Amino acid sequence: MSSERNAPTGILGFPIVPFNERGNIDEKGLTKNIEFLVENGLESIFIACGSGEYHAISTKEYEAVVELAVSVVDGKVPVYTGVGGNSVEAIEKAQLSERLGADGYLILPPYLIEGEQEGLYEYYKAIIQSSDLNAILYQRGNAVLQLDALKKLVEFPQVVGVKDGVGNMDLNIELTQTIGERLGWLNGMPMAEVTMPAYIPLGFDSYSSAISNYIPHISRKFYDALLNNDKQLIKDLYEDVILPINRIRKKRKGYAVSLIKAGMKIVGLPVSTEVRPPIVPVEQEHYKELEGILKKAFEKYPTDHKISL
Template sequence: MNQEHTISLAGIMGFPVTPFDDREQVNENAFQANVRFLVSHGLDSIFVGAGSGEYQSLTVHEYAQLLTAAISETNGGVPVFAGAGGNIRDAVERAQLAEKLGADGLLLLPPYLIIPEQEGLFQYYQTIAGSTSLPVIVYQRDNAVFTLSTLERLAQIPNVIGFKDGLGNFELNLEFVQMIGKGLQWMNGMPLAELTMPAYSAIGYRSYSSAISNYIPHVSRKFYECLLAGDDAMLQQIYREIILPIHRIRQQRKGYAVSLIKAGMEIVGLPVGLTVRTPLIPVERAHYTQLEAIIQRSHELIANTHA
């Protein structure tokens, strides 16, 4: 039986960035400030070393450093998940390290580069899940796309508790939720997940990963409250004035999924800096200025709803 009640994936999931100094060394103090900011604004869990955290560029030492810092900073207040994936040997090593350091669970990222057969995909996730007793979430995106039968097999693994979707195939997602149901917890992991959360919520997804919560968590919270309450008028205003304008900037350059977060965090005064590791690129000045205006508007809009 899956450990579906041992840890909840409901709500808004926080994905902190990995701050680097000018020499591209991890800035642990800035990372702790990021985690503290997310927790203080009511996010329901923290995911370390995933896509927003530039997992692909972290050494094992840096991975351990960030995870230790997050566990210390949250102090049991919210669950802390660690990313693990890519090269299978590295993934297993990091999964076991995360358990040793005291993480609450794992987000299993796709395998490196190849597009596998379904049996290969199953074996990949089964191997990582079987290397640890931690609860794990499997992540569908890019080269890791499941059939129903494969996901049903994974759902039978005792410590597989959740499924994060970054693909956006709603026919497939509907089939998954209807056929597997409470056998897994369902998480929206699409880029700028607020864009698609109403559609995901309608088919049974109860959580989403919010990149913008790193710098405008008041928007993430208000958005989710409006969605749950059926406040369509406010939801539409948030879309028109905040979410869609940010989405348009993100589409301007590849890699902005990470670097735009850091730009937003600098704008609101969080000390993470703008440095990203290659092959990512920093945000261009014109786009930075556009984001500043959107963030300013976000504070005005949400403040007016409480006036």
């Protein structure tokens, strides 16, 4: 485990959890997914989170994928896990992540219940105090911290960052401008490339990139263009790749996960498109659309990094 009390910066890698035809976890496919992200320069790996179908894997499977991720990454970049749901299970997985050598965890929302701010504070507090790992708080769904609750949570040294998956810019401005550099600020909006230009001025210096699982060179090209204020390249990447993929993603619920697997299969990574309910696979029509977008993307924006199977 890293002793640094800093949130990861740059482009955050969120591997999927691939399944084989029998519905079991495909460890070879997951290994290749993680290797591909690290080889392509992503600054961190977040295993068993939303794109990793956290909701659908057992504790035994969770332990297996975390152990595999830590082993494959081998200290090259920080490894964060997903913890959440009911507080007892979240604490167990936080402690398990610590034993397995992860650097930290991302706290996902509690199951179903919408709590008051004091209740959310106690939920996060219980998890944070259960281990010495770095903790990133996820603003998502039924867990959206307001300023007063967050100010109390930053008193814990384990808390290193906040990931926003809500898009409430009024709240983001209040939080970032009040708390400032005490925390790392991560953009976790769906298809975060779409919103990242609005987040950078507030101090958000990292984002989770779903498309980096299959076109990481586009993620990097886009992020570099943002940092260099290359408006023409940003516009081109939006028109050619990012917005067309985002339009497909919005066509069906669950495509935030299953479209990643489709993209990985299209580019030749050794994963199937199998998902676990309630997520559904990508429909053939939409698969073909994505295939066409990626073909044009590789023609216009070629990459020297070949996939080694």
